[in-house]
Amino acid sequence: MSTIAVTGAASGIGAAVCQHLEAAGHTLIRVDLRNADVNADLSTAEGRQAAIAQTLEACNNRLDAVVACAGVGVTAPSIGLILGVNYFGVTEYLDGLEDALTAGCNGKAVIIGSVAGSHMVATPHPMAAAMLENDEAKALQMAEQSENPSAAYAASKYAVTVYGRRKSVEWGKRGLRLNIIAPGAVETPLHKASLDDARFGEAVKNFVAPMGRAGVPDEIADGVGFLLSDKSAFVNGSVLFIDGGMDAMVRTNTF
Ligand code: NAI
Numbered sequence: 703m704s705t706i707a708v709t710g711a712a713s714g715i716g717a718a719v720c721q722h723l724e725a726a727g728h729t730l731i732r733v734d735l736r737n738a739d740v741n742a743d744l745s746t747a748e749g750r751q752a753a754i755a756q757t758l759e760a761c762n763n764r765l766d767a768v769v770a771c772a773g774v775g776v777t778a779p780s781i782g783l784i785l786g787v788n789y790f791g792v793t794e795y796l797d798g799l800e801d802a803l804t805a806g807c808n809g810k811a812v813i814i815g816s817v818a819g820s821h822m823v824a825t826p827h828p829m830a831a832a833m834l835e836n837d838e839a840k841a842l843q844m845a846e847q848s849e850n851p852s853a854a855y856a857a858s859k860y861a862v863t864v865y866g867r868r869k870s871v872e873w874g875k876r877g878l879r880l881n882i883i884a885p886g887a888v889e890t891p892l893h894k895a896s897l898d899d900a901r902f903g904e905a906v907k908n909f910v911a912p913m914g915r916a917g918v919p920d921e922i923a924d925g926v927g928f929l930l931s932d933k934s935a936f937v938n939g940s941v942l943f944i945d946g947g948m949d950a951m952v953r954t955n956t957f
Pocket of ligand 1 (some may be wrong): 734745773787791815816
């Protein structure tokens with residue numbers, strides 16, 4: 703059985719992922735702002751370093767997998783926070799655990815992206831370029847100036863997906879695997895907060911997948927289970943859309 707670190711473990715998709723992995727007999731290191739094994743703020747450089755140090759201590763420098771679920775949505779208290787958690791909170795944490803994953807058994811990672819990230823494939827927002835250059839100060843400044851939480855959210859998910867795909871090429875050569883799951887709307891507190899927000903509620907309500915419903919966290923956790931299992935041994939660098947057909951509807955000719 704494996705030792706697996708899960709960020710965003712206290713709620714929604716991350717909590718479902720933990721439930722599934724624990725039921726399968728794995729040992730978990732739960733990471734979140736509070737109510738976790740590692741309580742840390744992934745939106746700041748200090749918080750991320752603390753999360754890495756505590757995770758390494760908990761796994762004794764040998765980790766089999768990481769599932770990066772922690773994220774904030776368009777209702778986050780600041781636009782910069784969206785980039786701080788959804789991009790830098792994923793990439794810096796994963797980078798810091800690379801050696802431990804190499805020491806583990808067939809190290810693997812899954813990043814929870816979003817179907818929103820693929821809306822930007824044709825014309826990525828300049829904010830995404832700043833994230834991919836790892837220039838956090840510039841990216842955060844652009845985010846705040848944009849006054850557009852939806853663009854920042856989509857840019858953060860686009861950039862974290864590109865990061866993941868780049869990393870998977872490098873990791874594949876070393877026997878590690880990294881994949882991305884792009885969920886559509888999933889019934890969680892994050893989704894509910896967007897639905898309830900006067901600025902975004904109408905658009906979120908109308909963003910309905912061909913299957914006519916939102917997903918549930920268990921459906922994303924099933925995808926994570928597959929991507930961490932030996933059944934996906936040759937799957938690396940993939941973006942698995944679990945979205946009821948939303949991406950196929952929006953980008954029918956692009957894949
Ligand atoms: P959620 O709000 O239920 O859970 C997110 C978790 O991340 C919470 O436990 C929260 O405390 C944690 N978190 C937030 N900021 C943090 C920080 N600074 N440091 C450490 N932990 C932090 O949300 P949900 O829906 O489960 O989201 C999980 C992931 O799925 C996110 O990356 C989100 O962007 C993504 N996603 C969600 C969709 C949805 O419709 N629910 C759709 C597509 C992607």
